[in-house]
Amino acid sequence: MGTPNTPPTTASNSIDQASPTKSAATLSIRHVSGESTPPPTGPSRLHTNDQTSQNAAITTPHDTQWLTGTPLAIISSLIATAVFLMMLDASIISTAIPRITDTFHSLPDIGWYASIYQLSSAVLQPLSGRIYQRFPNKPSFLTFLFLFELGSLICGAASSSAMLIAGRAVAGMGSAGLVTGGLTIIAASAPLHKRAALVGVIMGVGQMGLAIGPLLGGVLTSYVSWRWCFYVNLPVGGLLVLGLGLASVPEQCPKPSARRVWRSLQSELDLPGLALLAPAAVQLLLALEWGGSRYSWGSVTVVGLFCGSAVAAWFWFLWNWFRGDAALMPVSLMRVRAVWTGAITHCLIMTGVFCASFFLPIYFQAVKGVTPMMSGVCVLASVLSQLVALPLAGRMVELTGYVIPFALFSAIAGAVSNGLYSTLSPATSTAQWIGYQVLNGFGRGVGMPMAVLAVQAALPPHDLAMGNAIIMFVQTLGTAITLAASDAIFEGSLEAELPLRAPRVNAAAVLAAGATHFREIVAESDLPGVVAAYAASVDRVFYLAAGASVVAAFSCLGLEWVDMREKERLSAGDDVPLEEYEG
Numbered sequence: 001m002g003t004p005n006t007p008p009t010t011a012s013n014s015i016d017q018a019s020p021t022k023s024a025a026t027l028s029i030r031h032v033s034g035e036s037t038p039p040p041t042g043p044s045r046l047h048t049n050d051q052t053s054q055n056a057a058i059t060t061p062h063d064t065q066w067l068t069g070t071p072l073a074i075i076s077s078l079i080a081t082a083v084f085l086m087m088l089d090a091s092i093i094s095t096a097i098p099r100i101t102d103t104f105h106s107l108p109d110i111g112w113y114a115s116i117y118q119l120s121s122a123v124l125q126p127l128s129g130r131i132y133q134r135f136p137n138k139p140s141f142l143t144f145l146f147l148f149e150l151g152s153l154i155c156g157a158a159s160s161s162a163m164l165i166a167g168r169a170v171a172g173m174g175s176a177g178l179v180t181g182g183l184t185i186i187a188a189s190a191p192l193h194k195r196a197a198l199v200g201v202i203m204g205v206g207q208m209g210l211a212i213g214p215l216l217g218g219v220l221t222s223y224v225s226w227r228w229c230f231y232v233n234l235p236v237g238g239l240l241v242l243g244l245g246l247a248s249v250p251e252q253c254p255k256p257s258a259r260r261v262w263r264s265l266q267s268e269l270d271l272p273g274l275a276l277l278a279p280a281a282v283q284l285l286l287a288l289e290w291g292g293s294r295y296s297w298g299s300v301t302v303v304g305l306f307c308g309s310a311v312a313a314w315f316w317f318l319w320n321w322f323r324g325d326a327a328l329m330p331v332s333l334m335r336v337r338a339v340w341t342g343a344i345t346h347c348l349i350m351t352g353v354f355c356a357s358f359f360l361p362i363y364f365q366a367v368k369g370v371t372p373m374m375s376g377v378c379v380l381a382s383v384l385s386q387l388v389a390l391p392l393a394g395r396m397v398e399l400t401g402y403v404i405p406f407a408l409f410s411a412i413a414g415a416v417s418n419g420l421y422s423t424l425s426p427a428t429s430t431a432q433w434i435g436y437q438v439l440n441g442f443g444r445g446v447g448m449p450m451a452v453l454a455v456q457a458a459l460p461p462h463d464l465a466m467g468n469a470i471i472m473f474v475q476t477l478g479t480a481i482t483l484a485a486s487d488a489i490f491e492g493s494l495e496a497e498l499p500l501r502a503p504r505v506n507a508a509a510v511l512a513a514g515a516t517h518f519r520e521i522v523a524e525s526d527l528p529g530v531v532a533a534y535a536a537s538v539d540r541v542f543y544l545a546a547g548a549s550v551v552a553a554f555s556c557l558g559l560e561w562v563d564m565r566e567k568e569r570l571s572a573g574d575d576v577p578l579e580e581y582e583g
Contacts, residue, residue: 067248074243076189089233091209095372123274129467134269188250197391214376280313283309341451363424369519372516393406393450407559422539424436452468486541505522
């Protein structure tokens with residue numbers, strides 16, 4: 001796979017404690033070529049129960065070998081492909097669900113096909129960070145990839161609705177560690193100032209999978225079989241396993257022996273914490289999934305789920321606080337400003353991404369009257385502009401060294417473009433909706449990598465996996481909440497608008513027919529009113545997305561002004577104050 005090169009001095013840090021002119025209060029990091037000692041951490045920054053390992057990680061130089069050239073390109077391509085498959089699997093099922101329900105006569109199970117994937121993925125996100133923190137990157141990533149592929153195989157071969165749901169759960173468990181693991185491996189493969197472009201490309205390729213999933217699902221379902229929506233992951237996954245098996249996957253920091261971790265697995269991974277967090281997340285997501293659809297928001301079931309989630313979350317919070325830095329989500333990490341503001345910012349930016357991905361196709365199908373397949377073509381303007389912006393944003397970070405200006409630009413562009421989306425109507429011209437998408441896609445492409453880069457700049461190597469996992473957990477849970485809110489806004493608005501704009505139609509029948517079939521049951525004279533009701537309801541969803549972008553404009557200011565440029569970290573003799581490093 002090629003011989004990696006010795007890292008530049010950007011990542012080569014050693015603790016300068018020898019100078020008699022420096023007191024403990026002014027402890028600083030000096031950058032010395034050829035060495036890479038983890039930054040000053042102490043017990044509050046290294047989260048392990050093995051004090052010997054802590055001391056070794058603090059005092060023993062670790063010779064990191066950055067990947068360059070072909071090896072780096074290969075690792076990045078493999079990770080990007082894995083993330084693409086994961087995002088594709090999350091959205092491809094949307095156009096296959098009608099045929100699946102025909103096969104299994106399982107209309108009541110529709111909600112489970114999508115939600116169980118999100119549930120299992122969200123619950124295991126924090127655990128995936130602990131796993132990458134304790135175990136080697138390659139076997140950990142391959143294990144999660146194997147689970148994802150196994151879930152896809154179960155879904156493709158499903159002989160019942162229950163078997164399909166179980167397969168989706170297994171695939172979701174595997175997906176929990178793919179993004180976290182991919183970001184962790186990239187952090188171990190390239191110095192900080194070169195990660196921006198790599199992270200941007202990986203996220204962009206992943207979002208492309210989310211965007212083309214419904215289009216590919218429609219093609220496979222129409223011309224082959226819905227089962228190939230899942231089987232398509234198998235040959236690509238097999239090539240990924242082969243490629244990763246042959247590749248040299250670096251580590252972000254020294255790790256304890258697997259035998260030592262297995263001996264105290266319950267404590268090392270904080271399995272009791274997972275047992276408390278999982279019910280809280282599952283009950284919350286179920287309440288959001290079922291509220292307003294299967295049950296009313298005021299029903300005993302939904303209220304009970306909300307209450308149960310709150311109680312479980314409270315007990316988890318107490319346990320997490322008691323465990324401190326040995327907890328599932330270490331307390332000291334949650335106190336780092338770049339971590340919690342980064343998680344919030346990334347979640348808010350991704351809220352706009354998911355709103356556009358789910359509701360723009362509804363606009364094109366219901367208002368413009370295109371087919372589901374063509375609606376996938378109509379959103380390509382957003383996808384392509386995002387793909388252009390992601391590597392460009394990474395290059396700009398390399399040149400300027402800072403993430404806050406680009407995160408702020410992304411938030412402002414998101415607020416403006418989502419505001420423009422909220423004006424979509426039956427009369428909106430092609431040039432207008434393409435322009436709106438270009439602005440939105442370019443803005444979110446610029447902003448998506450920024451929170452991840454800020455967290456990686458703020459944390460020592462030992463904590464990178466956990467920092468990545470926290471971002472992914474908050475994003476998964478947060479976007480699930482906002483999508484449920486978006487769905488409630490859309491359905492509530494449609495129920496209110498139909499009697500006003502098309503009083504002669506049967507509103508319940510229109511709602512049951514869905515965005516692609518209501519034209520078959522609505523009279524020609526009533527069609528403009530129904531179309532206008534759909535347009536107004538889609539518009540109101542983007543009020544939420546625009547509001548999220550406005551909040552992101554404020555939260556991104558907490559990402560810290562850390563200069564990532566190589567030349568700043570190569571300045572011979574320059575000492576970076578510990579307070580500046582930790583923020």
